[in-house]
Amino acid sequence: MQKPRTVRALVIASVALIGLTACATGGSEPETSDDILIFAGGEPDHLTPGRQTVAFDQVMSVFSPLVDLDAEGNTSMLAAESVESDDATTWTITLKDGWTFHNGEPVTAQSYVDAWNFTAYGPNAWENSWELASIVGYDDLNPAEGDPTTDAMSGLTVVDDLTFTVELVGPDSQFPLQLTGAQTGFYPMPEAAYDDLDAYDREPIGNGPFEMTEPWKDTEEYTVTAYEDYAGPAPTIAGITFRPYTDNLTGYNDVLAGNADLEYLPTAKMTSAIADFGEDHVYSLQAPGVDYIGFPLWDEKWQNKELREAISMAIDRDAINEAIYGGLYAPANSLTAPNMNGDPAGICAELCEFDVDAAQAKLAEAGGYEGTMTIVYPGGSGLDELFEAYANQIRQNLGIDAVASPTTDWAEYWQSLVDHTVAGPHFGHWGALYPSQQSTLRALFTEGGGCYLCTGYSSPEVDELLLEADASQTLDDSYEGYAAVQEFVLDAFPTVPTFSATYNYVTSDRVVELPAVSGSPVLSKIVLAD
């Protein structure tokens, strides 16, 4: 008569087990402060400025750039007293006195030079190394073959505690813009960082408005609080809690319920966000990015310019914008985003306008299209609806058998571009890190430029025109110069500009004001309700 208790024992045992394990994970009491903003985001990759590629918000709250940007893309000095040059090639950077890292170490010229050298040093394999590529000596640190023989760039010279000079490989009037916040490869690091870089990656010591209060642990939220001795303008909030979500729809629901304050709006919710949150709590910020369709230009079939133009004119950007993005995106009519300084809006003209008759005429001119057109995009990134829409419009308006085909993930997508195996027209996007047309044009249309593999297009004329524009003495001259680059590239039409994205955010009722620069909220200036 003892065995029959098995079932009951099973139940009791399992309940007891749960009780035990529950102790193991027991949640600590949440810190509740009225002035702490809860940021619902993704999991960071790194918190070291030279390494992060997806943790901009986190890193930019702990560090301050040399040069600040306002909402209109104008620069002002932040950590720097001045950034000056007579010939646009050799730049003298003077730092403001009195700035300290969160551990009390003073921020000096050496802090910058050491950090830049370390970030640029090839064998370290830091992800943002390329941002420093136009400094003289960068190539010595990144030789095509073998190990570098030096670990310092010859173009960097410390003059005194607060002054250093930077020699660029050529004249570049846009250099001060490159020193702004999103180019995190240009941030300084304190000496303490080099003692234990792994620990530093978890708990970076910066020169910014907020300091870390605890090391970041995988998949766990952490809080940064206002740095008392910050020498820049004091932040409007007491701190930020960065809470990672694996599913951004969950974060969306958490903001909706008031458990978090700010989240990047998931594409799937773009059409319903305003109904859920009301107009006041959905922010549509003009992004510095452009979306386009690229082509396998190494394939003879795609070297036909009229075919590419036909595709561009067959896409009804306005209809797609309304249907998928709730009208929040802007149809593209130039190669750069509208908030790039001096963006030549409308330069793409009729080639970026929806016109079925003209598109069909172009297709006839191109000699038609045989077979299936496979349009490739990285899967699992919320792009399915967009590419289905592209394929539909090409099918309906040009009568081409077009299909949208996702890769498994980003890895496979990039590999297909590296290996030249991509099956047809493909996804393309470039998010500029500073508001100069230079960032986009250089990245996409020059061989050395970061995203050359995204378009596969370059030409000596483009290089020439870009150098000319870079060397301009005034900003207005440079705008004309970049417009000339755009005109030349659009004449060859290697890519189809489609949208200029907006970065959209939803906020809880607590957020009263969301100041933004280049499409990203400035967390240190957010205004919370009392």
Place this chain on the structure above:
Amino acid sequence: MIRSLSQRLLGLVIVFFGVTFIIYAMVFALPGDPIRALGGERPISDTTVAALRAAYHLDDPLIVQYLRYIGGLLTGDFGTDFLGRSVGEQMLRALPVTIVLGLSAWALEIIVGLGLGIIAALRRDTWIDRGILITTILATSIPVFVVGVSAQLLFGVRWGILPVAGDKAGWPVAFILPAAVIAIYGLAVVSRLIRTSMIDNLGMDYVRTARAKGLAPSRIVGVHVLRNSAIPAVTFLATDLGYLLGGAVVVEGIFNLPGIGNLLFSAIRAHEGPTVVGISTALILVFLLTSALVDFLHTLLDPRIRHD
């Protein structure tokens, strides 16, 4: 006895090496270079890619990489992912969350499933029985994603009585919704199994004898019938425990619980061989243990079953 034990151990070793190698090879064979995907929508420069590939030995042949990994594993080192994080530490952090979630769901399956099954069997062919039948069929046919998101919107966002997501509130509050969502399928199965086999057993001679002897109905049902009807449900529950401890990818994602399922999902997406294999190895061990548990419980419940 010793022979059967050593056979089992040998089998375990073969399963261990076979499965880890197959999984490692599968992750290795995924198309694309994981290093290139580290920057997401921004490509990473060729020199950085080359340096990182060298640092993680990605240019070595599959077998060399695998042996290096197994070598580390045997010394207790689960390796690092492509961001330089220790896989062992990540698993240690994720496991408690999944164990709590899995056991909570399991307890719900047992308590609610058993209860519904017994009621349905005793009230056979009444509206109660039919109600339970319809509810459980409905519950098993709605995708877990739909149930999860709806539950989150209703209980978390609209009524605000339970947390929307995260494990900050601790057990049990933070785990009620996700565990209930996971348990729905299992408890439906348990209740069907219990009902069917109890109805069979209730018609048996020994039940009539017990009734004739004047035994209390609660004792007849609670002890004799239930025990003899429990085998199918216990078998299901034990294997289900294996699944539950394997982490619930969808539910952990919806409720933002940093458990094994979430870790596995992001590791597969990032082509993190060491992480995927590490988790799989842990899961294999759980499955082997639960299948041993099933065998043991069978003999306990029904002495006629013998494992020699």
